[in-house]
Amino acid sequence: MSSPFAVVESLLHEFYTPTTPNARKREIEVELLAFKNQSESWKTCLSAVSNATTFEQNHFLWFFATSTLDHTITRRWMQLGSSDRALLRETLWHTYANLACASAKRQRDTYAQLIALLGKRQFPDEDPNYLAHCVALTKTNFSLGICLLRTTSEEVVSSREDVSTDRKQYFHSCVSICLPEVTDLLTKYLLIAVCHINGKDIHSIPSTLMDYNLITSLPNDNQLSWTIHRNGAYDFTEKLEIWTPIIKGISAHNKLNRFYEIVQLLVPEIMRRTQFEYNKTELELLDNELMEDNTQTEWQQYITQCIECIALIAEPRSSEVFALVFSHWGRPYMYLRSLENDVDCGKTFDFLRKMKSQSLPENLRDFTTICQAVVRIIPLLENNNSELGNEINYHLNEFAENLWTVLKFLISNKLTVFDVDKSIFQTDFDYLYAQVLVAIRSILPLSNILKADQKLVTIFEALTNIFQINNLLRGCTIIQMAASQLLLCISSVIRPKSLLEFPAIINIMQSGPRLSHLPSQVQANIYISIVSYLILPWKNVDERGQDYENIAR
Template sequence: MDRNESDSLVALEYLMDEFFNPGTSNSRKHEIEQQLSSFKYLPQFWKLCLYFITNTSSQYVTMFALSTLESVINQQWANTDWPFREELKNTLYNYLIEKGNSAPHFVRGKYAKLLVAIAKQDWPSHYPNFFNNLLELLKTEPNQLIGLILLRTTSEELMGLHTSFENGRKDEVTRLLHEYIPIVFDSLNMILENLGSKPRHTATATPPPSPTHPSCAPSLPQQLVTTATFKPDSKVLNKEALETVQHLFTWVQINQIPPSIIKAIFNFTNISSYAQDDHDMCVLAMSTINELLYRKCTPPGSQEFFTQLYYYTIELLRDITNSRIDTLDPIFVEKLSELLILLVEQHLWRLEMEPRFSALEFLSLLYQLTVQLPSVQCYLRCLNVWAVFFKQTKPQKSQKYLEAFLGLLTALLKKIQFSSNGNQLRLIDNVETNDDNETEWQIFLKTSLEIISMVAEYAPLETLNVILIPWKTCYDIYQRIETIVDHQNCSLNCELAESERLSYIITDFSSLTQTLARLSPIFFDQEAEEVTNVSTPMVNNLIEKLLESASLATSIRFYSLKTNNPRLTDCFIDNHSQLLAALKTYLIWITRNDKVAVENLKLIVDITLPVIHSAVPVKVSNSAAHLLLALSNLTCAPNLMLLADVAQFINVAPNLKFRDNQTTFVTYSAITNLLLKPWPDCSLDSANHRNYLTGVFFDGLTWTFRDLSSSDNENRVRQVVEGVLPALSHIVDFSKDLPMASKKKLFLAIKSTIEHAVILFPAYAKNSEISTFVLIFFLNVLRVLQQQLGVDGTKNAVQVFLDVAVKEQEAGNFLDKLLQIFQLVIEAPGSSYKNFLAGILQLCMDNVYPFLLSHGTEKTDAFMALLTLLHSILLHRWQYFYSSQVRLGYSPVYSETEGDAPEPIQLMAVLQVFGQALLQQDINIFKLSLASLEDLNAKWKLYHNVLFRYNGLSKYLTVLVQTLIDKSQSLLSEDIQVAIYNMATVNFDYFFATFLPGFLRGIDAITDQQREVLLTNFMQNHDKDMPTFVQHLRIFVNDIHHFRLCSMPSGFV
């Protein structure tokens, strides 16, 4: 590149145009990048950049030159000669004044950022007029946009969360900015008021009735205004003003914010004032207001400020509910709901102490907003506000809100029923699911039911009465459906229009049934005896009808009938599922009378068992399985075993095929309860009957697996293993809380299966799927049944696993599970671990650790399992490494002299694994290693251990301090700082006198003088309490960053 300025500019423009040309190949772009990088090493290259920005018309060249100058300012400013610094400041400032308004936003933003970067280092000592210039720009209308951009950039760069300064500079900048804030807000207030003084249009819409006055519309003031929109240029200015204020709100003290600026911002939130394309401005204004409340800061004396903010919000709600509410932007509603939630959460209790405050007025406006908003998304936002209000309402104050709550209840019930809100509900999607596997309809209904349940907490009987009215209407129709069933042809006799109407009725029945199920806990509340007594007749009647409906659904199987409306079939499936789920929630009530319980149990079994199999839709069979599980947990469950249908079901259950694993697991959990759960006063005949059924069930479940041999086809083995072991693993895990007698019965039932799994493992260890299933199964056996398995059983199994792991050097596919098994063996009580510890350590250090070092990035789970295992060994079996010392009478924790220290090489080798983990980039591995070291120090005084002090302490300190400097694990900074402090406490004199000087000598890119300053600053604050030490450590790290930037050689970027 020619050093002549004009030639260099021409060459650069050519290169930049070529680089951004779509036809340029990637290889050529790489060559251009190398040429551009070489430019930065030319002598006085920053002067060329200055020439470029003043003489080019290419935006590419301008941005390249500005970016290069930015690196000079940030990294070499202190070493740049004074004339150039002055020239650059003047050039940047003059450009913004002369061309900033017409320049592309990214160009003027870059110019502003460079000017602020200079101020960050020079203001006020070497750039005293920086902020005064900025204030002058805000006062003159033609320059206000530039002034706002500079002000926002100043706020972001000087007061942002990630802004770093050298020691003491942050405090100076903060103090200076706070001094200017009153003047700044005066200027911003003037700008916002000028922008906001615009005509408005007429709004005459009539709101719906409020929840407290359902029969008449509230008297709210009507505003007569005329329509207008922002001028394009004023929209840009307004946007910049609001964004600037928004960032100032992140750090300015509340008592420095004048109420007038809040009022000015609220002027831009009134939707009725603007045309539809101004929604983005309203959203930005809402975001600006919310920024104040995100801070959750309420200093003394600020109550009046937040009270005034609340009344501005009320005015906004009035404006919205009297305006074009159907055109509200969903993002605006999101921001509005955030504002309301934050106000209620943080300030409701303060507002209630205000004489002028009326919660009913607030609820009335919120009610209108809730029922008027047309979109589901906006409706759900409003419900979030109601939820927060309910949570903040104290029981003693609920009575005065009761009428409003019941009004909301009526509105929500209408909202969720097709009979009253069909037009909106038909548009709600019930097919596509989100990341939580929920459809829009499910979210809509679930959220609505949660609010209804909150109303029921305050008015249970009234809520039950209101819901039962439409539910009974749907129930009556549901009972009559049998009359139109053609049993001979397995079909429904109804026209398409009639089936469509029927589908909506069934959906309402399902929704209302789900609502009643959600309320069931309220009527079982022992502390609300009066509610339980009064509701008993209603609940008994409800249960009777639920049983009738579920019995009808199981006997007729509506979902299997042929119909001309597929949607009707889906509705029958969902309703059947909800009826079973509702019975589950009312089981306690159903079975509380012993005589009635036996009759009801037989009925519920007849309702449930016939639909737990693969020929039934998943949703129905899954609900039935959960109902069976709930039955098996009841105190009256022994009566179930008296029923022949139950015994027959247990016999055939292993052979039933279910459509999903969840139904399988839930069904087997219920059977496990029936077979293994302890029952008081169980007769000998009953016990023998249970034992027989236990043997039959587990034999039926496992015989195909026990029939496998080491020579079987691998595909067949995989299919059998996949079908048996996950279910058996689930049963074992489900039994973890059962008493020892039950676990013994389970172990005896599956003992042969456990032994066979160990026998088969070596033959199929290379098959990742088979080996994983076996190891997961054995892992659960060890967690739950290790005591029953015994020392010999554990020893035999672990020895097999060890032999396979040593033989299969590349057994990374099952390594994490294997290491978890070893961990359980190590942690088991007693001395059985001694049989395995030496072999496990040898395997870990000779095979697993080297393998993971070469495959660490691919095997993070296995690396974490290894760290967890080694941590467990050190935590629980520390004495193993010091057994000779213990026999000699020494402490197993640490010795004070080097001569007394043993030389357990294995211990240092294990600790080296944790050190290596701290060098990994994976944050989870780093975090686990650091937490393990801290835990070992808390338990065994690891950092004080003489071996660690002399062989590892300085290495660990170096790694941790360097990690802070490199910011490679910035999310764990606080944990790292605490660990450094704990290591330093071993010997503060060593830390300050030996470690720190040695560490600083190893830091490159800083001068000896800077090293001396760093050392002196840290040592003069030789405090030993953690908060002070950590604070000075942070300053030490920040100062290193600063000195490195200042010491970078000329031309280095």
């Protein structure tokens, strides 16, 4: 009979197999959550993570095991006896302290996070030596010690409501008492760093200020070297975490213009790191499947962090950054157009070859990512509207025209004309469809092209199709939500005079109970859209031109 953990390993393997249907994945999620909530499951997981080879042999199993331990510490702590708590603490400390120098950052950070969560609950009553052990570890292994001190400090200021307010304040005050010893140690390491940066002999520092034995705990490699080209998505986001406060700092001191050419060089590198065309080996390792509701996937977290860094750089000079980001638009856009062209020209073989290839979901994701980045910068362009030049206006018009073309392609359902397995690309297709709707909503206030009646007809046709009960997209909440938000934007912000002249809008207004299949928030957005248009005045129409009597009827 298989052990419970062997069953978990088998379930995880099945879950992350590309051919596993979504319905089966949801069943697996239920089984995994049931295992995680078992009273003794944490012991099995603790045994797995204490084995250093588990991380290298099976990433998915290791991450599930550590998430189970996190769940046990944060949600089931009061159910653990003193002996179980001691076992958790001693095993995790021993495993962490014996990590190899070349261990992965994600592995190191996760162990440190679990230990810090224990310290938050046990220091100083159950574990009076917690901070003393952190300091001692820093003196013997700087990388591990400083990582643990950092995660501990994050728990001190964390707003996470996983312990009572009294316990949080008690932990804060107890850590504060020990701060002089910690800051004294860190100051000595900073002196070593200053000497290293300036090429000074470390022994020139008086022995009263320096403990020369600390040098032996430092890694042998040069920690101050340029590392932006290191492999791995997590390594790259670590660099962005360093750059973010730097950019904010020089902006706060009005020195960004002085360093802007250097800072702007980050944008092309960040864009390259977010696209499969250039960074496939790293991106394909990121998981894009949700294990729990209302949480971002690894893929979404990575893309969001990259785009937010670009937006930070774009704040003072949005036009320049917009041009850099938009320069990547053409490639995935032309790929989508090639699919439509294959269908229109009867190139069945070429179309089916593309639909079955791995490049399809990759191009869909690249399109969505670039679209998301452009959308994030557009509000910054609105804030600096007076600075928009002819080139940026040309790009905005091109973007608007392209979005309308893609929307026509999406509502034509041309991807379904042949019988192909949609499970390979369905999730990425749904995100793309939703992102196109979000992009149209974002650019509408700046674009006269999309406000033309011909364009609005296509947009309203798309919205009507999405809201219909027999639509192929039925059940895709992200598309329905994006569509309802677009309708709300048109009726309350754009407010075109001709809105009630479109049959699609009349159809939506008369739907009433036929919208009950939609999520409640989507229904609410539709109703608010209708009411907004009926009570708000038309935009750019004087008082005499407002047809209040006909609207009231």
